[in-house]
Amino acid sequence: MFDSLVLRALVVAAMAPFHASSAPLSPTLRAELKTSGEWHQGCPVGRSQLRLLRVTCHGFDGRSDSGTLVVNRVAVAPLTVVFRKLYALHFPLRHLDAQGVYGPPAAIIRDGDPSGSFECRQAVPSPCVGGTGTGSWSMHAFGLAVDLNPRENPYVGCGEAHDPASIRYRDRARHRKGMVTANVVRAFASVGWGWGGAWPGDTKDYMHFSATGH
Numbered sequence: 001m002f003d004s005l006v007l008r009a010l011v012v013a014a015m016a017p018f019h020a021s022s023a024p025l026s027p028t029l030r031a032e033l034k035t036s037g038e039w040h041q042g043c044p045v046g047r048s049q050l051r052l053l054r055v056t057c058h059g060f061d062g063r064s065d066s067g068t069l070v071v072n073r074v075a076v077a078p079l080t081v082v083f084r085k086l087y088a089l090h091f092p093l094r095h096l097d098a099q100g101v102y103g104p105p106a107a108i109i110r111d112g113d114p115s116g117s118f119e120c121r122q123a124v125p126s127p128c129v130g131g132t133g134t135g136s137w138s139m140h141a142f143g144l145a146v147d148l149n150p151r152e153n154p155y156v157g158c159g160e161a162h163d164p165a166s167i168r169y170r171d172r173a174r175h176r177k178g179m180v181t182a183n184v185v186r187a188f189a190s191v192g193w194g195w196g197g198a199w200p201g202d203t204k205d206y207m208h209f210s211a212t213g214h
Contacts (some may be wrong), residue, residue, distance in 0.1 A: 016064040020080040022051045032102040043120040055083040067096025070118040072143030078191035085187035113151040118143040126203040127160035145210035152178035153206035
């Protein structure tokens with residue numbers, strides 16, 4: 001027991017300190033958002049309202065890394081608090097990389113597991129009803145929502161999931177690396193953000209956190 005406590009203390013001591021910073025979108029990133037179709041005319045926020053948030057995070061390999069995501073400028077402060085807590089929890093993120101979401105084709109993440117925030121789109125219907133849009137903006141379109149490890153935290157309903165590769169993660173009683181825990185939910189709740197895994201009914205969006213809870 002003593003040895004394990006000492007080892008844990010050494011690991012914590014050796015962990016790189018958490019760091020966060022934000023900046024307006026660079027001209028390159030502004031162009032990539034438009035070229036990728038993630039931002040377009042008619043979106044509920046302009047690119048000037050968005051910020052590139054850079055935070056220290058843990059990867060699935062256990063190493064500290066620098067992650068980036070595009071968020072609404074009003075979300076920078078609360079999300080800095082959240083990601084500081086996630087880092088202290090050693091919560092692993094498969095990908096937290098704005099370039100992997102909005103960048104040139106060679107940089108795009110192809111494994112279906114990128115974490116991120118801004119995406120100018122409609123809310124996605126429940127797997128119970130199918131379809132591609134609900135007719136109302138997703139909170140992602142405002143930069144006021146974050147998805148964490150979509151593969152490990154699927155959007156499910158009526159026994160179905162949008163991503164067949166995430167089927168084994170529907171059983172939330174069996175914890176696997178990268179799955180959202182109660183501590184992660186509490187980290188977001190500490191800044192007033194709600195979790196899609198707590199929605200009433202059959203539909204659950206386990207990856208999804210937002211300023212409104214929707």
